[in-house]
Amino acid sequence: MDAKIALQFLNIRANSEFQAAEEARKKLADACAIKGSNLTHLMNTALVADANAKPWADLFVRIERHGVREGLAKMRQKATEALVDFGIALSTSLVTNAERLAEQDGLRRFLSSTNGMDIDEGQAPAEEAAPEVAAQPEPAPAPVETPKVTPARKRTLEAIRDNGVKLSEFRVGQTQVSVERGEKPRKDMVMWVIEQGWAQLDASRSLFTGQQVALTKVGEAILAG
Numbered sequence: 001m002d003a004k005i006a007l008q009f010l011n012i013r014a015n016s017e018f019q020a021a022e023e024a025r026k027k028l029a030d031a032c033a034i035k036g037s038n039l040t041h042l043m044n045t046a047l048v049a050d051a052n053a054k055p056w057a058d059l060f061v062r063i064e065r066h067g068v069r070e071g072l073a074k075m076r077q078k079a080t081e082a083l084v085d086f087g088i089a090l091s092t093s094l095v096t097n098a099e100r101l102a103e104q105d106g107l108r109r110f111l112s113s114t115n116g117m118d119i120d121e122g123q124a125p126a127e128e129a130a131p132e133v134a135a136q137p138e139p140a141p142a143p144v145e146t147p148k149v150t151p152a153r154k155r156t157l158e159a160i161r162d163n164g165v166k167l168s169e170f171r172v173g174q175t176q177v178s179v180e181r182g183e184k185p186r187k188d189m190v191m192w193v194i195e196q197g198w199a200q201l202d203a204s205r206s207l208f209t210g211q212q213v214a215l216t217k218v219g220e221a222i223l224a225g
Contacts, residue, residue: 003067003068006068006117007068010059010060010068010072012169014059014060016169016206017056018053019206020049020053021046021053024048025050028042028043044098047098051102052105054106055109055110058078072119079107083104083108153189153193154223156189157222158223159179159183159184159185160185160213160219161219162182163182164179164180165190166180166211167187167207167210167213168207168211190213197218199214199215199219
């Protein structure tokens with residue numbers, strides 16, 4: 001998987017975990033202001049949500065330091081080592097025990113979500129300043145290479161072009177495809193064409209409100225061919 005696409009998917013998942021944790025903390029804070037509120041469930045929900053979000057926050061610290069590929073590898077190694085080191089010892093504090101169990105579950109969820117991500121992180125060489133030369137006519141743009149596609153993949157691209165396809169996450173880890181009109185394509189096909197670079201997500205919006213899927217130049221060229 002291309003590093004840029006991998007980073008996009010990691011951002012999507014991390015943002016969903018961060019938002020879930022923020023919402024859980026807000027509900028707990030609002031309940032604390034109401035006399036007689038039952039806080040047990042809200043405290044547990046906030047604790048679990050924070051534990052789920054923590055590995056993703058740690059991941060992006062490592063990505064900033066080491067890049068996408070190495071950062072993810074280091075974070076997965078750290079999570080695996082942490083799970084091995086936890087052991088089964090319990091504390092006399094029920095809160096501490098619940099926190100430890102939530103942290104372990106958060107690490108397992110992170111490892112499961114990032115399992116099998118094979119990232120090809122090539123870096124473009126730094127650009128050197130070109131010497132000034134007399135103005136030359138701009139060459140015609142190189143034609144976009146259009147790979148051959150199966151009918152099912154072409155239908156998926158057509159749906160993205162014509163039907164207003166969106167990806168939404170109503171529950172953490174459960175992504176759904178929706179359309180504004182017409183036939184809804186399969187989620188695995190939508191994710192596949194995004195991974196190929198034939199389509200892309202509008203990452204400026206949250207998955208909870210829905211991220212629009214749009215064709216890239218390659219995807220447009222495929223349908224135009």
